[in-house]
Amino acid sequence: MPEISIRNEKESDCTRISEVITLAFKDDPHSDGREAEIVELMREDSALIISLVAEVDNKIVGHIAFSKVTINDEFIDWYGLAPVSIAPKYQNQGVGSQLIEEGLKRLKKLNAKGCVLLGEPGYYQRFGFEADEKLILPDVPAEYFQALSFNSSIPDGIVKYHQAFGE
């Protein structure tokens, strides 16, 4: 496994971050190709609450973003993990896991109550995420929309991500 270091993004990373995101989603059949743009729009709106990069040999090979979500139109200290992107050559080497673990640790330090994401249950269940019928992201298959509560309580309601996701 390569030696991976994780740190906050800095301004000079932005071009490389967009490149890594684009590469990561290039062959994903579920992607609409907008992930890099979504991150750029959230950055412009100061909505990237946590934005981390993973480096191997001083090169950025992965990125993860967390932003606020609302539940029934209210922010109640829940966040969305999206997107997480690993450059294809570096996938399946633990980079995604380290970014997710570190991101969740930092969310807890912000007194977050929980985190949601849309993704493959087979990957995210290892971090404790699971679908819950009370928490709904409209128009997606329910089993792919997963939540992780930091206080063992899952709220009821409709989740909305930052507007960049819907543009």
Ligand SMILES: CC(C)(COP(=O)(O)OP(=O)(O)OC[C@H]1O[C@@H](n2cnc3c(N)ncnc32)[C@H](O)[C@@H]1OP(=O)(O)O)[C@@H](O)C(=O)NCCC(=O)NCCS
């Ligand atoms: C999905 C992704 C973030 C995982 O990160 P990674 O660094 O490649 O994965 P890790 O090394 O942490 O974990 C490897 C494990 O995840 C599994 N895995 C990787 N991608 C997976 C996927 N899309 N679905 C299910 N399992 C997956 C591997 O089979 C491996 O399983 P094992 O531990 O049982 O052997 C990364 O592969 C990626 O960027 N993919 C393209 C973009 C994407 O799909 N992003 C997520 C949607 S927001």
